[in-house]
Amino acid sequence: MSITATIAAELRGVSREYGLGNAQVKALDGVSLAFPAASWTAVMGPSGSGKSTLLHCAAGLDRVNRGQVFLAGQEVTAAPDRVLTELRRRTVGFVFQSFNLIGSLTAEQNVTLPLKLAGVRVRRADVHAVLGAVGLGDRLRHRPRELSGGQQQRVAIARAMVTRPAILFADEPTGALDSASARTVLALLRRMVDQEGQSIAMVTHDPAAAANADAVVFLSDGRLVDRLIRPSAREVAERLALLEAVPC
Template identity: 60%
Template structure:
């Protein structure tokens, strides 16, 4: 199986005055293409730092990171920016929509930033894929939180990215909207082989993944492979999290 993202002995140290905080401590892991991985761990375990480094949003202190076989550490900032715009999609807890733009215009933004002329049919199709085909002309204030996050998802997918990175994508949603978003992410993996890496603190959210990677103190503490039945039984994930937090 092809590997979409690889981390090789990745360290990330934050310096605060004379103090050093080691967010990642020699992490080595590969994320297979076409799979859904959840990343969990106690607060301060390094899970968001791992995602940011893997996505090229933060530069590791040491180690190598490959996205679709390309070493992003060997790229200059211009090349990394192009990689993020064209081959990586992002969904965050905050929807980060432009309030003055319609849903369709928000979805178009990555194409415009990449210097591509948006195809309206392509944009409409992206919104239809997340169940918002009739809301293309609505602004964020006219949409619910769940609908806004679906616009953010359509925006992330419009460039057909190699990898989708999601950082607590259901954190600001109610239970029903969160489950709809997770089901959508799962369908993208199952039907379109969309490689997805998701940071979450929620065992229910993690249960939609193929694998859960647990971090503690900047290191990989455990991995848990999941079956479809685990989506109705997130107890194994919750129990492992409790052991890490003990």
């Protein structure tokens, strides 16, 4: 069973619980959500609403208790670990708040790493091109300690994009950046969607960051409770404030 090519990833009736008995926590409760291809979806909600769990389940990093998960047109709900790992390497890119760069490697070597791990032949021209696309063509041989926070995050984005993934999952990608660096990174992500047709699913707590997306979806207590299309930062902030003040 597969889904249309216009959907990069999808959750259908997904529930995810942790723990047992009285200690059980329901992180997701029957969530159905599609991430359209060539579009940017931001995921928001109060602390503990299930945002990161949703992202991890959609990316195949976490197994669901109930429901179905589709990734790049293929159902992966019960896929063997080996199959799922191979699919992630080919179709998914990840960007996190902490950058996760290897300090002893240059920017070029950090970007090359996913290709080597996947057993893919490394073409230096491709690596240089993706670093040039994020504005770091002149920083190929710089190590993370020689780069600003914003530049390190752009290296992390280049590393995620070098495999040309069907969808990029970003978990608080601007959370560790100053405002100027955050704007640069968000503008880069916007260009990737508009000019290259990249699909992005991003968890964020920042209304200004979410306002760059094509759609913002809101979670509360593990449930999908609202969606805004091309909202302003003010509209996002107001909706989030309501969720934090009045549990759904």
